[in-house]
Amino acid sequence: MINLLTPEFFFTVIRVTTPILFAAMAAIICSKSGVINIALESIMLTAALTGVLASGFSQNIFIGMVGGILGGMFIAGALAYFSLYLKADIILVGIALNLMAVGGTVFVMFVFTGDRGSTNSIRSLQFPDVNIPLLQDIPVVGTALSGHNILTYLAILSVIGVWFFLSKTTYGLRLRSVGENPDAATSVGIDVRKVKLVALLISGFLGAFGGMYMSMAYLSVFSTNMVAGRGFISLAAASMGQANPFGTLLAASFFGLMESVSYQLQAIGIPAQIVGMVPYVSVIIGLVLYAQYQQSLQKKKTLSKQLKEDPNEA
Amino acid sequence: MPDIITMKQMYKVYPNGIVANDYVDFSVKEGEIHALVGENGAGKTTLMKILFGIEQATTGELYHNGQLVSFQNPQEAIKAGIGMVHQHFMQVGSMTVAENVVLGSEPKKYRFLLDRKKAIDDTAEIAEKYKFKIDPAMRLDECSVGTRQKIEILKALFHGAKVIILDEPTAVLTPQETEELFRELKGLKERGHTIIFISHKLNEVKEISDRVTVMRSAKQTGTYDTESISKEEISNLMVGREGLWELTKGKATPNESIITVNNLSVMDEQRRYLLDHISFSMRKGEILGVVGVEGNGQRELVDVLTGLNKASGGSIMFKGEDISKQSIHHIREMGLSHIPEDRMTMGVATEASITDNLLSIYFDKESFNNGVLLDQSSIDAWAKDRVKEYAIKTKSPNAQVRSLSGGNIQKVVVAREFSNNPDVVIADQPTRGIDVGAAQFIHNKLIELRDQGASILLVSADLSEVLDVSDSLFVMYEGKIVAYFDDVTNVSAMELGRFMLGIEAQDEEQIKRGIYA
Amino acid sequence: MLKLIKQRWLDQPLDNRFESIRFSMAIVISLIVTLVLVLLVSNEPLFALQQLFLGPLASIRKFGNVIESMIPLTFLGLSVAIMFSARQFNLGSSGALFLGGTVTAVVVLTLPLPGFVLSVVAILLGAFTGGLVTLIPAFIKLRFGASELVSSLMMNFIALNLGFFIILNYYRDPQAGSLASFEFPSSSLLVQLIPGTRIHTGLLLLFIMIVLIYLFIQKTKWGYALRMTGFNKSFATYSGISTGAVILYSQFLGGILAGMAGSVEMLGMYDRFRWQAMPTYAFDGVIVAVLAKNKPQYIPLAAFVLSYIRIGADTMSVNSDVSFQVIAIIQGLIIIMIAANAFLAKYRQRLVVQEAITND
Structure with a gap:
């Protein structure tokens, strides 16, 4: 029987929302600074592998974390270098990096472990689960909210962190000015390229945690293409949340909810492939509903304004 | 008064091959209002962008207070006390007036946090000092054009500008707002600021400036005391041919x-x-x-x-x-034909050929296709005629529109829009x-x-x-x-x-x- | 002779000359990186490199493999090129290919039609299905204003699951060891074209499509509208071109070509539905299109190059200790280097200054 109102179900929702949430926060930072980061998928995938490799070979979770962060930031840095400094179309570079990451992670995995499917042969470490004192003793609520992986709590903190960074710090102010009017930023001596570089690197940092959650918390191995579109889903979440951290948290939770529902469906015998479609269909439906809502707001906006804000040119 | 800015033999060629400054000399004395005049496309703005560090000269020397300098970016120019008020305001609509003014050198608390209260106080204080009437807490996109220009000047002053460059500041203002601006500029001069005033409106140049430098097609054609030169003489230096700016037109006979x-x-x-x-x-x-x-x-x-x-x-x-x-x-x-306000975003596809740009409202016509395939030979012949009739300067009608100068791009638009009577x-x-x-x-x-x-x-x-x-x-x-x-x-x-x-x-x-x- | 070549070279516009140099440099740098990578990871680097670059020429069969895998790559390249030409960033080609192939399998297993007619119907329906996969994001964009980028990526995952669902639940042959459908009627399979290889009649269909798409983009009025929309959508709208129609038909056609790739692959290379995952070349249409600068006439060449290094890498990974995925890195690098507009910008600026000064 399908049961959606149990604390265990909410526990699952929070669990599967975590990686999307990290990446969606990364997407917000990029979007506020005016860059489209479709390489989030490859950032997550790369970090998932480098985290496992670093922790597996060092047997030290901290070194593993640093390895994951460096992996994610390396991809973000490459995206920044080619798009900002060599002026390549950022979407094309994103596509290229995503392609490279799918094959490249397998290549690197093979070099280091001799495996091609997953890193079963090395013992990776996992981030610990945390039981929150007091909270864990509350019935129902405690079951749903306590006992998650430490990265889950970090993800929630990152929502507040991103909000605080964007709206309270001077660097956040500069970052937003770069996204909204780069010429204005330039005219007061802000180095637009550098700000965008920093934004991309932050997104590499946050995205890396999303990837490490997949391979070092949710599971304890890296397997080929394990991110499975979560980077793209995060982009959808950030755009539905209008790049507002709390709105994005809601959107990401919605996608997490749909993924959890799909697990429940599988449990009652609905074919795996139909269940597998649920998260992706829900993203499309979410995008449509959001776009329709936006359209109703803008219906009266003059066309010449719309032409200038063509989503393609962004 | 010594020269605060001296530019020697400035040469600038853009990546598209257009020479914007052709060995230009230009100098400004401390405390003067110096007008830089010339027709659109004469290279005034490029010269000022080099001074402000937005563009870098291909060759040439720039002296600031007698020191040889080269500003790699606006940050360095701002540090040296140079500010620029651009033709298109450099402002962020969703932020407040105060946030716009302090952007780039924000007051901080706890090292990283924006001190909003101090930002508002600072803005109010500087506005008070120069007698500008503005509300620092207002959202910028709710301000009028005249106010937004004041904010732009305040911004430069806040960043410590001693030399302020104004790029065609009156283009967006009414005559009355212009008068107010001029009063403010004279006030700035009295306080020891140096002002470079880019314009092609000679009445204004005569009214406000102490000296004037004229540019024509990327070259400098002379610097004069404004008192000693007439509008007609300036105009001749700008256009190079006397009387060209007169338009001959018969009386209309409306139907x-x-x-x-x-x-x-x-x-x-x-x-x-x-x-x-x-x-x-x-x-x-x-x-x-x-x-x-x-x-x-x-x-x-x-x-x-x-x-x-x-x-x-x-x-x-x-x-x-x-x-x-x-x-x-x-x-x-x-x-109905339409010459759009913004030719680069709407009037042309810069990556496409001149021919393709001319064709965009005709490709569906029977004379240019057989229902499916385009008739390329008749299109080419027709495009060649248009290029000739409208004197579009290009090597070939197949050249990309982006290889043309601004005037020739507009001629492409006009040729297309006028060719169907x-x-x-x-x-x-x-x-x-x-x-x-x-x-x-x-x-x-x-x-x-x-x-x-x-x-x-x-x-x-x-x-x-x-x-x-x-x-x-x-x-x-x-x-x-x-x-x-x-x-x-x-x-x-x-x-x-x-x-x-x-x-x-x-x-x-x-x-x-x-x-x- | 050399002088003549030099003169013709100098007669080219500066931009063309510069682009050729940049293009060659991009390839050279990617090759150097490959070299370094192989040297780093291999114990027998020379042998590995020899396998990579000369492997495809080792036998007729090997070279046949290059042509075989070039067929879907070319279809996919055309698919992406037509969408990118209209500046529609629809990345649903892989989903279109997968579902197109699935529907073709379903058709040949279901419809009681005579051989040749059956293949034609199966390919047409497969192509049409592919068109629907990419049309959905296009429709959503037009009707609701949501960008096609994310929704088309989602369509890939949906198409993959849907395809497997259909085959697994209705057409799976329980006798077959791994996941596979029942055997296709042999009369529906595409005929082998060159003995000793698996090159099939799909190649002929491919040539027809290259010519048709070239004519469509470059010579028809719809192609003109498509190109102008791609260059500058505001300009197209202002000129009275129906950009909404362009958004729909460019993506529909793109999906049709990708669906065709899947259908032809299914009937040309397999005797049952045997895909276990998204075919590995599914995303490579983007690489081919970028390599060919979206020009249909260059797409077969770009697909050939890609296919060649693909088979080379395959040979290398079978015979030596370097894994196949090294080509993912090479491919990505090639796209990035070609897309990098400012790569060699200083050199270009020097050319411009030179020309400006000599023209004075």
Whole structure:
């Protein structure tokens, strides 16, 4: 029987929302600074592998974390270098990096472990689960909210962190000015390229945690293409949340909810492939509903304004 | 007074191969107001962008207080005490006035946090000091154009500018706002600031500047004490050929009206009227000018007339049909042509060839395709003729449009829009930012079309263009028509300015004269 | 002779000359990186490199493999090129390919039609299905204004699951060892074209499509509207071109070509539905299109190059200790280097200055 109102179900929702949430926060930072980061998928995938490799070979979770962060930031840095400094179309570079990451992670995995499917042969470490004192003793609520992986709590903190960074710090102010009017930023001596570089690197940092959650918390191995579109889903979440951290948290939770529902469906015998479609269909439906809502707001906006804000040119 | 800025033999070539500064010398004395004049495209702005570190010179030397310097970015120029007020305001709409002013050197608390209160206090203080009236806590996109320009100057002062460059500051202002700006500039001069004033309006140059440097097609053609040189002499130095800026035009002989606009309205998303129940007629054989401060409904009017936007109410009768809710394609088929305000984003596809750009409103015509395939040989022959007729300077019609200069790009637009003998032309800022030769070519073409019986709507921010070229005109203010003149010959710019600012308005009856049968 | 070549070279516009140099440099740098990578990871680097670059020439069969895998790559390249030409960033080609192939399998297993007719119907329906996969994001964009980028990526995952669902639940052959459908009627399979290889009649269909798409984009009025929309959508709208129609038909056609790739692959290379995952070349249409600068006439060449290094890498990974995925890195690098507009910008600026000064 399908049961959606149990604390265990909410526990699952929070669990599967975590990686999307990290990446969606990364997407917000990029979007506020005016860059489209479709390489989030490859950032997550790369970090998932480098985290496992670093922790597996060092047997030290901290070194593993640093390895994951460096992996994610390396991809973000490459995206920044080619798009900002060599002026390549950022979407094309994103596509290229995503392609490279799918094959490249397998290549690197093979070099280091001799495996091609997953890193079963090395013992990776996992981030610990945390039981929150007091909270864990509350019935129902405690079951749903306590006992998650430490990265889950970090993800929630990152929502507040991103909000605080964007709206309270001077660097956040500069970052937003770069996204909204780069010429204005330039005219007061802000180095637009550098700000965008920093934004991309932050997104590499946050995205890396999303990837490490997949391979070092949710599971304890890296397997080929394990991110499975979560980077793209995060982009959808950030755009539905209008790049507002709390709105994005809601959107990401919605996608997490749909993924959890799909697990429940599988449990009652609905074919795996139909269940597998649920998260992706829900993203499309979410995008449509959001776009329709936006359209109703803008219906009266003059066309010449719309032409200038063509989503393609962004 | 010593020179605060000296530029020697500045040479700048852009990546597209256009030489913007051709070994230019330029120097400014401390504490003066120095006008830099020249036609659009003469290289004034590029020279100033080099001074402000936005562009780097290909070769040449820049001295600041006698020291050889080279600003790699605006940050370095700002540090050296140079500020620039750009033609297009460099502001962030969603932020407050104070946030805009302090952006780049924000007051901080706890090292990383923005001190909003201090930002507001600092802004208020500097505004007080220079007697600028502004509200620092206001959201920027709610400010008027005049206020936004003040904010721009305050921004430069806040960043410690001793030298302030103003790039055509009066282009967006009414005559009255211009007077206020000039008072403020003189105040700045008294406090020891140096001002470089870019303009091509000679009256203003005479009024405000101590010295003037003239540029013509990327070269410097002389620096003079403003007292010692007449407007005519400056103009000759700017254009190089005497009397070129005079336009010869016969009297209009308007016929019956071809477009009748009745109670036309456009609303924004908050259901405010951007175009507020306006009515007028466009007559055959007449150029009707439209003036107003930017953002008073001109763009909305052009958009609904051309089909880019749909009206919220009212009608546009064109040849007996209401086109207020028709498609662009249909309106064009009926014989309406459109020179858009922003040629680079709308008027052309810069990556495409000249031929392809000329073809965009004709490719569907029977003479150019057999229903499926395009007839390339007849297209090529036709395009070649257009390039010749409109004197578009290019090696080949197959060259990309982006390889052309601004004036030639606009000629491509005009060649396309005029080649089907349109009955109606909507010309929105048809000569903005292009060289004087191309501008005059376009003005003559407009008059030629008028004499052939076309009806032309000329929307322009340049009052002198409207006064020179159009036959009759109306003034727009807050989405309404506030004045109509059936003959422009006895209208002065100052008079128009009062209507543009909303200080005065004609009564209903006078405005209704603009409606013809 | 050399002088003549030099003169013709100098007669080219500066931009063309510069582009050729940049293009060659991009390839050279990617090759150097490959070299370094192989040297780093291999114990027998020379042998590995020899396998990579000369492997495809080792036998008729090997070279046949290059042509075989070039067929879907070319279809996919055309698919992406037509969408990118209209500046529609629809990345749903892989989903279109997968579902197109699935529907073709379903058709040949279901419809009682004679051989040749059956293949034609199966390919047409497969292509049409592919068109639907990419049309959905296009429709959503037009109707609701949501960008096609994310929704088309989602369509890939949906198409993959849907395809497997259909085959697994209705057409799976329980006798077959791994996941596979029942055997296709042998009369529906595409005929072998060159003995000793698996090159099939799909190649002929491919040539027809290259010519048709070239004509469509470059010579028809719809192609003109498509190109102008791609260059500058505001300009197209302002000119009265129906950009909404362009958004729909460019993406529909793109999906049709990708669906065709899947269908032809299914009937040309397999005797049952045997895909276990998204075919590995599914995303490579982007690489081919970028390499060919979206020009249909260059797409077969770009697909050939890609296919060649693909088979080379395959040979290398079978015979030596370097894994196949090294080509993912090479491919990505090639796209990035070609897309990098400012790569060699200083050199270009020097050319411009030179020309400006000599023209004075």
